[in-house]
Amino acid sequence: MSVSSIDYVYERVLELGSRLIRLHPTYSRPSAQKEAQLLIQQALEQEGWTTYMDVFTVSELRSRDLMRHPWEYNSFYKDGLEMIKHNLYAVADSGRPGPTLILNGHIDVDILNSSADADDLPWNTKGDIVGGKLQGRGATDMLIGLSSLVYALSLCKERFTKGKLIFTSVVDEEIGGNGSIRACEWLKDNGYAPARQEPIEVVIAEPTNTTICTSSLGFLPFKLHIQSRSIHMNAQQHNQIAEIASLLHAINTFKGEHEGLNLNIGIITGGTDPSLPVQDLHMEGVIASDSRYTIRAIKEAFEQAVLTYTVQYPNLVIEPMESHGMKFGKALEQEVFPSSCDASVFQYFGYQTVIFGPGRLAQAHTEDEYIDLDDVKSYIQSLKELLIDFFG
Numbered sequence: 001m002s003v004s005s006i007d008y009v010y011e012r013v014l015e016l017g018s019r020l021i022r023l024h025p026t027y028s029r030p031s032a033q034k035e036a037q038l039l040i041q042q043a044l045e046q047e048g049w050t051t052y053m054d055v056f057t058v059s060e061l062r063s064r065d066l067m068r069h070p071w072e073y074n075s076f077y078k079d080g081l082e083m084i085k086h087n088l089y090a091v092a093d094s095g096r097p098g099p100t101l102i103l104n105g106h107i108d109v110d111i112l113n114s115s116a117d118a119d120d121l122p123w124n125t126k127g128d129i130v131g132g133k134l135q136g137r138g139a140t141d142m143l144i145g146l147s148s149l150v151y152a153l154s155l156c157k158e159r160f161t162k163g164k165l166i167f168t169s170v171v172d173e174e175i176g177g178n179g180s181i182r183a184c185e186w187l188k189d190n191g192y193a194p195a196r197q198e199p200i201e202v203v204i205a206e207p208t209n210t211t212i213c214t215s216s217l218g219f220l221p222f223k224l225h226i227q228s229r230s231i232h233m234n235a236q237q238h239n240q241i242a243e244i245a246s247l248l249h250a251i252n253t254f255k256g257e258h259e260g261l262n263l264n265i266g267i268i269t270g271g272t273d274p275s276l277p278v279q280d281l282h283m284e285g286v287i288a289s290d291s292r293y294t295i296r297a298i299k300e301a302f303e304q305a306v307l308t309y310t311v312q313y314p315n316l317v318i319e320p321m322e323s324h325g326m327k328f329g330k331a332l333e334q335e336v337f338p339s340s341c342d343a344s345v346f347q348y349f350g351y352q353t354v355i356f357g358p359g360r361l362a363q364a365h366t367e368d369e370y371i372d373l374d375d376v377k378s379y380i381q382s383l384k385e386l387l388i389d390f391f392g
Contacts, residue, residue, distance in 0.1 A: 006384065009151045010377050014134060016043055017147040018127035021136035026111050028076075030083055033171055036107050037088040040169055043150050049090035049167060054186055057082050058178050062185055066348060068176030069315035073221055076111075077175060087179055089186060090167035092153050094391075098163025100192065100200040101328065101390055102351065104180065104342065105146030106173030109138035110365050124367060133370040140371045141364035145205030145357035148380055155380070156387035163391055166192060173342050176316045180342040184349040193350070201328050201390075202346045205357035206337065207364055207371075210379045212329035213337035213355040216344070217262075217288045218295055218320035222302070223312040226270075226281040240277040247283075247306065254305035260290040261298070290336060291322035319344045323352045328390050337361075356386075 016039070025033040041051045059081050061067045070077040088107075112122050127136045134144065149167060153160065166187070170179030187193065192200070226243065255263040265285040271278035289298055295317055303311055321344040337343070339361060343353040358379035359371040 005154070006377070006381055009148075009154055009380050012043070012151055013144065013147045013376060013380065014129070014373070016040070016150060017134065017139065017144040018129075018136075020107075020143040020147065021127035021134075021138050022125055024109060024121050024125045024137065025107050026109050027080075027172070027175060028111060030085065033107055034086045037086045037169060040107070040146070040150060041088055041090075044088075044090045044167065047151060047153050049092050049153060052089045052091075052186075054087040054089060054182065056085055056087070056182055058085070058172075061178060061181055063181050066181055066345070067315075068172075068178050068181075068317075070172075070175035072314035073175075073316040080172075080175070085171045085179065085182075087171060087183055087186070088167075088169040089183065092160070092165040092167075094160055094162050094164065096162040097198065099327065099390065100164040100166060100198060101387075102166045102168060102187070102192075102200065102202040102346070103149040103152055104168045104170065104183070104202055104204045104346070105142055105149055105357075106170050106179065106342070107143075107146065108171050108174050108179070109143070110141065110174045112137065112367065124369065129373070132373050134373060134376070135368070135370045137369050139363075139369050140207045140359035140361075141369070142206055142357060142359075144359065144371050144376055145207065145379075148358065148376070148383060149203075149205055151380075152383065152387060155384040156391055159388045160391050163198075164192075170342070176318065177342045177345045180345040184345060184351075188349070199327070200351055201326050202343075202351045202353040203328060204341060204343055204346075204353060204355045206339075206341050206355050207357050207359035207361050208335070208337060208355055209360050210358060210375065210382050211335050211356070212332045214324070214326065214334045215291050215322040216320065216337040216355060217290055217340045218293070218298070218344075219316070219318035219340035220287040220289070220295055220298055221314045221316050222285055222287065223314065224283040224306065224309050225312075226283075226309070227279070244278075244281065247309065250305050254302060258289075258293070258301065260292050262288040264288075288340065289320055291320040293320065295319050319348075321347050321353065323347065323354060326352050326354055329354055329356060329386055331389075356383075
């Protein structure tokens, strides 16, 4: 394809991405998610894809052992089991045997806060281009990456002479991955399960600064609870301060003893009166790990570290992921994606996966989120080259 074709795709990606940003398709705006999927569907069909809209609820998922329960993590998601959701799939078939490449992205944008996202649109959803940057919530994570995948067929059409391209735009990535679980069930039901003679790989366009990431982090939320009896401060029989300090020391020691593991405490609540020892102290956090640990191993080690306390794990657990021997991007240096994503879902279903997208992860989930236009164009050029190499 000519240089002008790259420019054509670049302009279309920015246009589509800007429109998606303005829709602000967060969890609390399911109608906006549907509208965003319809907008992508229209663009896909104009590019020559055959599309399928999948309307479902989480309660319909068959993979019960894998299904996430975000309502256990935060009550904001309490209606998530029966909320109507929309995934979008598209297929381009060359008509000849060959490899299959699944292109995956998520339409949901992480909420800014529950009050701002439930009613009026927050200030940063205009999708404007200012000073060489496309601004707006979701620009980096990951509406521009998703928009780029829409035009993958155009980028490799001249060399797409064998195999299949499959596009999946899913919901609920930001709350565990139920949308990708549903997509994998659809792929299996419709005959796209892995076959020994027909290799299948997945590319997820999360922001990697246009580098190839063959592994991603696990995600393990936890909750700890400390109970104490309410006794006046001048008659204390229990050293609450020492107990809390001991627990925090144990958690910090656990973190320091495990290389490749990150731990954050994000919520500490409890108590009713400054003059009384805090009752029912609740501590909530997240442990993230690379692929040298399994979630089971982390649980066992953490429970040993905080032995006298009961630990609860909300069902939003994501295993770390590592892929080997993939064709897509094999000539490039491989890195670790420093976050969790839906890669482990696809691996669970038997698909080798890489993470490869435009933008920098540090720009994601911020109030002034943006993506550099130069990064977008660079990603489109790299995506074209890698697609041609994959199907060549």
